[in-house]
Amino acid sequence: MDTRALSTRRVYRAFFRHPLASLPGLLLGGVLGAGLLLAPCASTTAFAGSHDELKTAYNKAIGQYNDLDLEGAVAVLDEAISAGEAANSEDPALAPLLVLRAGIIYSNTGDAEATKKALARAVEVDYFAQIPVALRAESFQALMDEVREGAGAAPEESMRHTPPTAACGEDIEFEVVVSNLVDDGQVAFYWRSGSEGEFEPVSMDTFGNVATVTVPSIEHNDKTIEYFVYVFDGDEKQLANKGDQDNPLSLAPACAEPEPEPEPEPEPEPEVKRQRFNFNLGFGTGAGIASGTADLSYRQYSPQYRDSDGNQFVYGAREYACSVARWAYPQDELPGDAVAFQNKLTEIQGLEGTLPAGFSFFGPGMTPASIAGAYNADYCGEHHPVQTGMAWAPFHIAPEFGFAITEKLVLSVFSRLQVVSGSKVYRDNPKDGFAESYVNSVYDINQTNPEGVRVKPGFAWGVGAKLKYLIGNPNNKFKVFVGGFAGYGTARLRVNMRFSNDRNGNSIPDDREFSRDLPDDTMDPSETNPCTPVWPYNGGCVPGMNDDPANNPGDRDRLQAQFKQQSADKSPRIDTVGIGQGMVGATVGFHYQLAKNFALFSEFQVGGWFPNASSLLFDLNVGPMITF
Numbered sequence: 001m002d003t004r005a006l007s008t009r010r011v012y013r014a015f016f017r018h019p020l021a022s023l024p025g026l027l028l029g030g031v032l033g034a035g036l037l038l039a040p041c042a043s044t045t046a047f048a049g050s051h052d053e054l055k056t057a058y059n060k061a062i063g064q065y066n067d068l069d070l071e072g073a074v075a076v077l078d079e080a081i082s083a084g085e086a087a088n089s090e091d092p093a094l095a096p097l098l099v100l101r102a103g104i105i106y107s108n109t110g111d112a113e114a115t116k117k118a119l120a121r122a123v124e125v126d127y128f129a130q131i132p133v134a135l136r137a138e139s140f141q142a143l144m145d146e147v148r149e150g151a152g153a154a155p156e157e158s159m160r161h162t163p164p165t166a167a168c169g170e171d172i173e174f175e176v177v178v179s180n181l182v183d184d185g186q187v188a189f190y191w192r193s194g195s196e197g198e199f200e201p202v203s204m205d206t207f208g209n210v211a212t213v214t215v216p217s218i219e220h221n222d223k224t225i226e227y228f229v230y231v232f233d234g235d236e237k238q239l240a241n242k243g244d245q246d247n248p249l250s251l252a253p254a255c256a257e258p259e260p261e262p263e264p265e266p267e268p269e270p271e272v273k274r275q276r277f278n279f280n281l282g283f284g285t286g287a288g289i290a291s292g293t294a295d296l297s298y299r300q301y302s303p304q305y306r307d308s309d310g311n312q313f314v315y316g317a318r319e320y321a322c323s324v325a326r327w328a329y330p331q332d333e334l335p336g337d338a339v340a341f342q343n344k345l346t347e348i349q350g351l352e353g354t355l356p357a358g359f360s361f362f363g364p365g366m367t368p369a370s371i372a373g374a375y376n377a378d379y380c381g382e383h384h385p386v387q388t389g390m391a392w393a394p395f396h397i398a399p400e401f402g403f404a405i406t407e408k409l410v411l412s413v414f415s416r417l418q419v420v421s422g423s424k425v426y427r428d429n430p431k432d433g434f435a436e437s438y439v440n441s442v443y444d445i446n447q448t449n450p451e452g453v454r455v456k457p458g459f460a461w462g463v464g465a466k467l468k469y470l471i472g473n474p475n476n477k478f479k480v481f482v483g484g485f486a487g488y489g490t491a492r493l494r495v496n497m498r499f500s501n502d503r504n505g506n507s508i509p510d511d512r513e514f515s516r517d518l519p520d521d522t523m524d525p526s527e528t529n530p531c532t533p534v535w536p537y538n539g540g541c542v543p544g545m546n547d548d549p550a551n552n553p554g555d556r557d558r559l560q561a562q563f564k565q566q567s568a569d570k571s572p573r574i575d576t577v578g579i580g581q582g583m584v585g586a587t588v589g590f591h592y593q594l595a596k597n598f599a600l601f602s603e604f605q606v607g608g609w610f611p612n613a614s615s616l617l618f619d620l621n622v623g624p625m626i627t628f
Helices: 003-009 027-034 052-066 070-087 092-109 112-125 138-150 317-328 338-349 368-373 434-442 553-567
Strands: 172-178 186-193 200-203 205-207 210-215 225-232 238-242 249-251 277-290 293-298 383-385 389-404 409-420 425-427 453-455 460-471 478-500 572-595 598-613 615-627
Touching (some): 052 205, 070 092, 092 112, 092 138, 172 225, 186 210, 277 478, 277 598, 293 478, 293 572, 338 368, 389 615, 409 478, 425 572, 460 572
Antiparallel strands (some): 205 210, 225 238, 277 389, 277 615, 389 409, 425 453, 572 598, 598 615
16 A cells, blocks of 8 residues: 555645734744644653643634733743643643743743743753744744754654553544654554554644544444554655554554464565675785895995805906996896997997096906907896895785676686885986996096985786685675685885995995905905906006095095995895796685675785796785675
């Protein structure tokens, strides 16, 4: 049965309307006349008996007010209110009288405090008592809002009803307290005698926010009454209800034999609300096992440096050639043969006239041919090895789109986009010209200690597919899953190289800078103790006591290398190690459904990456999940 159809066919708007609503000249009387349809009651009391005496007093007071007998109107209201409070001090039907009394006080005296005191009592019995439309002047409405705000929190229940006592052979009066009745709205009472047949709709009489209806004994015949109540607005839109056609309330008169309750129907199997698709946006971090060589750092040379075993690094003609080649060519674009390198060296040598007096690109007796002869492309292109161990992959984004194959199997495609690698690698500026770079960066003639240029590794990304299995009930809000994945791509691990950056670009960490290499560190290089100058300190092997830099190129270069070593930024170089390009692994996680189409998820992955650079990578992803 359609309750709206019933309200249209059978229920007539029989709400009380005060005559003063047609007298626009009397503002207060008109509004309060329309103000019989008020809002909800905060009381939990069951109301028994008729409110006819309160209605009569209300009508009389309005008539006196219209005749300008304000004192008489107040006297009538006071008497009725006193009698009503004696019967039930919390009766919400007192609210219309109390609001009318407050309106007369405000209209007659303009005393805001006295008006608020009167309104406070009205709000006490009916928190939602509203001022009628025609009387909603801003000043009076503001007083009502102030009083209501001071009264505390509003009641939550929109409809209040206690089944009446039903005696055998008597009429039965039903009362409902409503809170959301609007102008031109109505309260509809649907009832039937017994548990079969159609419900009869009746429009309830309203006074204030109390709606009443009487079912005569001749109609209910002492049988059990099933009923429910609906509140409609002026357009017959349902606003609230107490019970409904499928779940009516029931009242059995004292003499009625209770009807046997029907056997409960078995509850239907819950419908599986399977989510067909989901989109995850994961934000994650990871850690893995670093090994192999650094992404950006060429193998570094450290003249006169001894490792933990006491072995000294030897810097010779091959290392000299590599240093020049790495400076002269872009990152990882070294010449493939000595001929091409010799041509570049010849081009560089032709610029020596632009250098300051006493300086040259190459050491004494060195020629483009001799330097190129010591060049080995494979050796010069080697990157520095990293110490094997756990390393961090700072931050990545992992979008994923999945769809359900069955209730518990989900297949998805994903991507891993590493947006932060954490590398801190610096070198000389490759955009400078050869002479400019030599003077200002590599040799640093003016001792400005340039900061160099930061270089970053390439963007690391991966794509793949996952198969997840949901553990437990797939309809639960909290879902745990396990699964596996496979894909293609790369990732990068952040590693500490344990030496400083090479900001002047001569393939030597700045904190290990030397001007020469002597197997035995003496000032007397000989055939048994050969000396090799370290580029760009080409006079590093010229004998001297480091006390005549103005005249001795050896003293000048040794002191310059010492300055670079002592003034260098000692912070460690942070490079990365690439792993991949294939991946396969396992995953475990959960997601929690916060709303119909929104959830949060967390996932832990363990993957093996291979074959170019093998490693284990552990990723933790968290983020929002959209389901549909």
